[in-house]
Every structure is written in C-alpha cells, then in structure tokens.
Amino acid sequence: MKETIMDKSIELFAEKGFKETSIQDIMDELHVTKGTFYYYFKSKEELLKDIHLQYIERLLENQKKIISDPSKTCQEKLFAIIYKLIQDIEKEGQRAKVFIREINHLSDQYLDIVLPKRDQFRENVQLLIEEGIKNGEFRTDLPPDIVSFGILGIANWSYFWFKPTGKVSDKRVAEIFYEMLIHGIQQNN
Amino acid sequence: MKETIMDKSIELFAEKGFKETSIQDIMDELHVTKGTFYYYFKSKEELLKDIHLQYIERLLENQKKIISDPSKTCQEKLFAIIYKLIQDIEKEGQRAKVFIREINHLSDQYLDIVLPKRDQFRENVQLLIEEGIKNGEFRTDLPPDIVSFGILGIANWSYFWFKPTGKVSDKRVAEIFYEMLIHGIQQNN
Structure with a gap:
C-alpha cells in the first residue's frame, strides 16, 4: 500500500503540483480513507x-x-x-x-x-x-x-x-x- | 510603481514560492492598497x-x-x-x-x-x-x-x-x- 500511495502521489504532484494536491485528493483517487495515509506517513x-x-x-x-x-x-x-x-x-x-x-x-x-x-x-x-x-x-x-x-x-x-x-x-x-x-x-x- | 510591484513580487516569489504568496502579501510589503495592484495587473x-x-x-x-x-x-x-x-x-x-x-x-x-x-x-x-x-x-x-x-x-x-x-x-x-x-x-x- 505504501508503494501505491507513493506512485499515485507522484502522478498527482507531477500533474498538479505538490502544494495543489491535498492528502484527500490522493486518497480519493485510491478509494481509501485518510487513516490509511497516516498509517504510512506522518x-x-x-x-x-x-x-x-x-x-x-x-x-x-x-x-x-x-x-x-x-x-x-x-x-x-x-x-x-x-x-x-x-x-x-x-x-x-x-x-x-x-x-x-x-x-x-x-x-x-x-x-x-x-x-x-x-x-x-x-x-x-x-x-x-x-x-x-x-x-x-x-x-x-x-x-x-x-x-x-x-x-x-x-x-x-x-x-x-x-x-x-x-x-x-x-x-x-x-x-x-x-x-x-x-x-x-x-x-x- | 509597476516596476516596484514586479521587483517586490520577484523577491517574495523567490523566497516563499508563487502559490504561497498572495497579492495581499505583496501589497502589505509595499504599504499600498490592492487597488493599486489591479491598476497594473489583471x-x-x-x-x-x-x-x-x-x-x-x-x-x-x-x-x-x-x-x-x-x-x-x-x-x-x-x-x-x-x-x-x-x-x-x-x-x-x-x-x-x-x-x-x-x-x-x-x-x-x-x-x-x-x-x-x-x-x-x-x-x-x-x-x-x-x-x-x-x-x-x-x-x-x-x-x-x-x-x-x-x-x-x-x-x-x-x-x-x-x-x-x-x-x-x-x-x-x-x-x-x-x-x-x-x-x-x-x-x-
């Protein structure tokens, strides 16, 4: 899952920019909750x-x-x-x-x-x-x-x-x- | 004035980033109103x-x-x-x-x-x-x-x-x- 989050984030950061992409945006794309994100990243x-x-x-x-x-x-x-x-x-x-x-x-x-x-x-x-x-x-x-x-x-x-x-x-x-x-x-x- | 706004913006954009700098930030630094900004830029x-x-x-x-x-x-x-x-x-x-x-x-x-x-x-x-x-x-x-x-x-x-x-x-x-x-x-x- 960590790798999946990283790959999707790279895609969104590259496209929209780091500042313009929220954690919610990333998790929405992956259809998982924010809790999952915070399990892997602070x-x-x-x-x-x-x-x-x-x-x-x-x-x-x-x-x-x-x-x-x-x-x-x-x-x-x-x-x-x-x-x-x-x-x-x-x-x-x-x-x-x-x-x-x-x-x-x-x-x-x-x-x-x-x-x-x-x-x-x-x-x-x-x-x-x-x-x-x-x-x-x-x-x-x-x-x-x-x-x-x-x-x-x-x-x-x-x-x-x-x-x-x-x-x-x-x-x-x-x-x-x-x-x-x-x-x-x-x-x- | 246009040149002054551009110079100050370059300073702030270089330091904080374009997205992170608001028009208000620029005008605050110059002690002028937002109206002045919109006179020179859309x-x-x-x-x-x-x-x-x-x-x-x-x-x-x-x-x-x-x-x-x-x-x-x-x-x-x-x-x-x-x-x-x-x-x-x-x-x-x-x-x-x-x-x-x-x-x-x-x-x-x-x-x-x-x-x-x-x-x-x-x-x-x-x-x-x-x-x-x-x-x-x-x-x-x-x-x-x-x-x-x-x-x-x-x-x-x-x-x-x-x-x-x-x-x-x-x-x-x-x-x-x-x-x-x-x-x-x-x-x-």
Missing part, C-alpha cells in the same frame, strides 16, 4: 521526502553498479552514467519532475536527509573524473568539481526539453552529449 | 507572465548584442553567451529562480506568449552553431539542435549549484565550461 511533507529519497537512492544504486564495473574504462563509465540519466527522464518522467521541481517544498529536517545523497551522486562523478585524470584518460588542466557540475548539467537539463516520443532516441542524445564532452565541438583542422 | 498570473516576459526579453536583447558583433568569431560569441548566462545567476538570482521554478504556474494563454521567446533563445544558439559549422569553426558531425540543448544545459544548470559568493568566479566557471565544450575533456596523447 504528513504530506514526509511523503515527499520518501519520494525524493527513493528516487535518489535508486540513482545512486545504478551509479554504483556502473562505477564498480571493472571491465569499463572511466570514459565508458561516464557514457553509461549520462545514458542512464537521460533514460530515466523517459522511464521515470514523473518522478524526475517531482524530484527536480518540488525540492523547495522539503523542510530543513528532510533536506538534511535528501541533499547529502544528491551531493553524493555529483561527488561520485567527480571521483570518476579524478580517477580518469590519474590514469591518463582525462585532461589534467580542468578542475574535476566544475567538470562534474558541467556533466550533470548537460544530462539533467534534458528534463526540460527531451521528449521520449520525439525523433531522437535517448541513446542517441547520450551519444551526442558524450561526444561533445569527450572531444569537444571544435573542428580540428 | 491577476497574479498576469504579473508572473510579465516577470517571465521581462526576464526572457532582456536575455534575448543581450544575446542579440553578442551575436550581431561583427568583430567576434562564433567561438567567441559562444563564450560570451555562456558567460552572460552564468553572470545572470549572480546578478539576477531571484529573477532566474522565479523564471526556472515557477514556469508551471503560467496558464496556457500566457505560456503561448513566453515559450516562443524561450525557444528563440535556444534557436539562436543553434543558428550560431550552424554558422560556425559552415565557416569551419565547429565540427560538422554533431547535430546543431542537440548541441544547443547541451550548451544551454551546462550553463543553465549552474542555477542549481553555482554560488556567486563561492571560491570560483562566474568568469572562471564560464571559461572551464567553454574549454570543456570546445576541446573536450579527453587527454590527447
């Missing part, structure tokens, strides 16, 4: 925190799988992370929407739980860049922290424009972004 | 539309200045656009916040006015890439539309992490992003 804010936490923990898990794969180079891992982020917009569009758009509705006590995990995801990209600098895959003259923000920007911004039903596939977008990042857009004469 | 939604429109029109104006400068190469223009976007987060933090975060509170009639201008900004970047491809500055094997989304992603995402008070300046961030985009992060042996 408040709508706690529900939002759980949605955020579940989303970022899944992302971290997937990232860990990619990074710990000993058969991949750092460049291959970088591609896999970019691809996964763009794929997620396709597969988990509504979750991504709530995750990116509704973070400002989390109170400080919940932000303290969610933000360190968001930071962890970015820091893992930075560690990957640092490893690639050490092993000669990446340039030594660019600061790995800013580079990691740039990489996440290019991938995460897709949320604002990428249409899974459009003419370009998520894989193709990931390939183009990876190419831009790895070799740059300058024509080499 | 509704809170129209005010939000005007804020969006002003923001994107200024961005377009600045972009036009950069792009029409005959002394600059396409690469130099690209750097100038990235730099301007990151600078704007510093100078116009609250406006940027409202612009990025509160777009979903615009109704369709207002979206029809604002969205084409947002698209125009992105399309102008695409046109710049296309020009640079023609004159040999940029690679011919990357699609200019996706490249333009990537460039805007890398720059606009800064809104989510860049702190103007931090140890890295907006100019330095722009230089690093430009370097990544132009030459790529791969080590060339």
Whole structure:
C-alpha cells in the first residue's frame, strides 16, 4: 500500500503540483480513507521526502553498479552514467519532475536527509573524473568539481526539453552529449 | 510603481514560492492598497507572465548584442553567451529562480506568449552553431539542435549549484565550461 500511495502521489504532484494536491485528493483517487495515509506517513511533507529519497537512492544504486564495473574504462563509465540519466527522464518522467521541481517544498529536517545523497551522486562523478585524470584518460588542466557540475548539467537539463516520443532516441542524445564532452565541438583542422 | 510591484513580487516569489504568496502579501510589503495592484495587473498570473516576459526579453536583447558583433568569431560569441548566462545567476538570482521554478504556474494563454521567446533563445544558439559549422569553426558531425540543448544545459544548470559568493568566479566557471565544450575533456596523447 505504501508503494501505491507513493506512485499515485507522484502522478498527482507531477500533474498538479505538490502544494495543489491535498492528502484527500490522493486518497480519493485510491478509494481509501485518510487513516490509511497516516498509517504510512506522518504528513504530506514526509511523503515527499520518501519520494525524493527513493528516487535518489535508486540513482545512486545504478551509479554504483556502473562505477564498480571493472571491465569499463572511466570514459565508458561516464557514457553509461549520462545514458542512464537521460533514460530515466523517459522511464521515470514523473518522478524526475517531482524530484527536480518540488525540492523547495522539503523542510530543513528532510533536506538534511535528501541533499547529502544528491551531493553524493555529483561527488561520485567527480571521483570518476579524478580517477580518469590519474590514469591518463582525462585532461589534467580542468578542475574535476566544475567538470562534474558541467556533466550533470548537460544530462539533467534534458528534463526540460527531451521528449521520449520525439525523433531522437535517448541513446542517441547520450551519444551526442558524450561526444561533445569527450572531444569537444571544435573542428580540428 | 509597476516596476516596484514586479521587483517586490520577484523577491517574495523567490523566497516563499508563487502559490504561497498572495497579492495581499505583496501589497502589505509595499504599504499600498490592492487597488493599486489591479491598476497594473489583471491577476497574479498576469504579473508572473510579465516577470517571465521581462526576464526572457532582456536575455534575448543581450544575446542579440553578442551575436550581431561583427568583430567576434562564433567561438567567441559562444563564450560570451555562456558567460552572460552564468553572470545572470549572480546578478539576477531571484529573477532566474522565479523564471526556472515557477514556469508551471503560467496558464496556457500566457505560456503561448513566453515559450516562443524561450525557444528563440535556444534557436539562436543553434543558428550560431550552424554558422560556425559552415565557416569551419565547429565540427560538422554533431547535430546543431542537440548541441544547443547541451550548451544551454551546462550553463543553465549552474542555477542549481553555482554560488556567486563561492571560491570560483562566474568568469572562471564560464571559461572551464567553454574549454570543456570546445576541446573536450579527453587527454590527447
């Protein structure tokens, strides 16, 4: 039931917004009483925190799988992370929407739980860049922290424009972004 | 007065959110009556539309200045656009916040006015890439539309992490992003 409430809430939050959706709205859609809601969650804010936490923990898990794969180079891992982020917009569009758009509705006590995990995801990209600098895959003259923000920007911004039903596939977008990042857009004469 | 109401609203919307701020809240802060508000705006939604429109029109104006400068190469223009976007987060933090975060509170009639201008900004970047491809500055094997989304992603995402008070300046961030985009992060042996 907890999962069902979360899924329905994501749907409503993505469609109408967090503030605009009441607990009653969610329970009406599920044809259950408010008591059921309070059995699983203390408040709508706690529900939002759980949605955020579940989303970022899944992302971290997937990232860990990619990074710990000993058969991949750092460049291959970088591609896999970019691809996964763009794929997620396709597969988990509504979750991504709530995750990116509704973070400002989390109170400080919940932000303290969610933000360190968001930071962890970015820091893992930075560690990957640092490893690639050490092993000669990446340039030594660019600061790995800013580079990691740039990489996440290019991938995460897709949320604002990428249409899974459009003419370009998520894989193709990931390939183009990876190419831009790895070799740059300058024509080499 | 119109400008004063807009400035105060941006402050309150950025701090508390659009939905959470009432017209009464804005007018209380300015010590004027609601009648004054309705002299300038039909509704809170129209005010939000005007804020969006002003923001994107200024961005377009600045972009036009950069792009029409005959002394600059396409690469130099690209750097100038990235730099301007990151600078704007510093100078116009609250406006940027409202612009990025509160777009979903615009109704369709207002979206029809604002969205084409947002698209125009992105399309102008695409046109710049296309020009640079023609004159040999940029690679011919990357699609200019996706490249333009990537460039805007890398720059606009800064809104989510860049702190103007931090140890890295907006100019330095722009230089690093430009370097990544132009030459790529791969080590060339």
